[in-house]
Amino acid sequence: MSTTPAADSAELRLVVLGRTGEGKSSAVSSILGLAHPPQDADVMQECSKHRGEAAGRRVSVVSSPAWFGSGCDPEERRRLIxxxxxxxxxxxxVFLLCVPVNQPADGEANALDALTELFGPSAVGTNAIVLFTHTEELEEDEQLGGYLATWRKDLLELAGRCGGRYHTLETRGGGEAEEGKAVEELMEKVEQVERHCSCPLYREAEERVRQRQVEIVRRRRGGDQVGPTDPQPEGDVTEEEMEAARDEAERSVGDLDVDVESVFPASAPPRAPSFLWGLWEKLTGWLPRVLRREALLGALVGLFVGGPFGGMMGATVGSVATEVGRRRTQKVK
Structure with a gap:
């Protein structure tokens, strides 16, 4: 993979990724200082692009629906990528991968695997930052770093794959000054990356975008301003015209040569939920938040192991899980 210094570009480009409900729209809104979150890319099932300023830098932020999950249709996956x-x-x-601190990170690990397969190892090791969300789950006096080191080493390992880079835009006070500082710190981390991601797939995309850009300018100018093979329109074509043509070109390139079959091999369909799993889901809906899964976990361990030893093991598992759940959910009053 080749890279190009960020200093050579007047605009910093960010791609926000994550599963549905993991805070992508809020992240875009925070970065660009929007009064209202943009339309959710997951709801629209379309990628979106927003331009603006972040901490004094010109930025463009692209948000994409989740395309790395096992339930995504291959053709839809190719279209979204x-x-x-x-x-x-x-x-x-940078790729900003939104990761909630209160959920398992298997899906996000799969996303990093997919980025590596699509764009090369540097896409993750050099150009990815984990953006933690749902940090309201932390206790009021608990810092994100301490929480990760104590309770979520799996999330630290995820950030470790991204060169140890992680951040959050969520602030406890919620004031403009704190939010502005969080965005400023994020942009500093983006600039520290220094080089944008480049690979054969991105080079193919850029070549197609430039060709479409020329075609669009020719069409709008009646076909007499540029030749069919001119790499760059010249003459009295304004910067605004070129930018508008670029925007249209980016949206109309069509599917790229993405080998989704090799990156996402077909897997066997999921098995139907068992009776015990269905019972588990029903019971967890009845019990209080702090106790429901933890208590049931201990009970099921005792049930399956059986005997006095099973009872002791179940009690131990239940109490440990309850304490972990308490730390994740209780607030200091």
Whole structure:
């Protein structure tokens, strides 16, 4: 993979990724200082691009629905990948992976695997930052770093794959000054990356975007301003015209040559839920939040192991899980 210094670009490009409900829209809103979150890319099932300023820097932020989950149709996956790649061409300076601190991170680990397969190891090791969300789950006096080190070493390992880079835009006070500081710190981390992601897929996208850009300018100018093979329109074509043509070109490139079959091999369909799993889901809906899964976990361990030893093991598992759940959910009053 080749890279290009960020200093050579007047605009920093960010791609925001994450599963549904993991805070992508809020992240875009915070970065660009929008009064209202943009339309949710997951709801629209379309990639979106927003331009603006963040801490004094010109930025473009691309948000994409989740395309790395096992339930995504191959053709839909190819369409979404092609779309966010074209919108962030010639390559993003960072991939921001939204990761909630209160959920398992298997899906996000799969996302990093997919980025590596699609764009090369540097896409994760050099150009990815974990953006932690749902930090309201932490206790009021608990810092994110301490929480991760004590309770969620799996999330620290996830950030470790990204060169140890992680951040959060969520602030306890919620004031403008704190939010502005969080965005400023994020942009400093983006600039420390220094080089934007580049690979054959992004080079293909950039070539197609430039060709479409020329075609769009020719069409709008009646076909007499540029030649069919001119790499860059010249003459009296304004910067605004070129930028508008670029925006249209990015949205109309079409599917790229994404080998989704090799990156996402077909897997066997999920098995139907068992009776015990269905019972588990029903019972967990009845019990209080702090106790429901932890107590049931201990009970089921005791049930399956059986005997006095099983009872003791179940009690131990239940009490440990309850304490972990308490720390994750209780607030200091």
């Amino acid at each position: 092609s779309s966010f790649v074209s919108l962030s061409s010639p390559g993003p300076h």
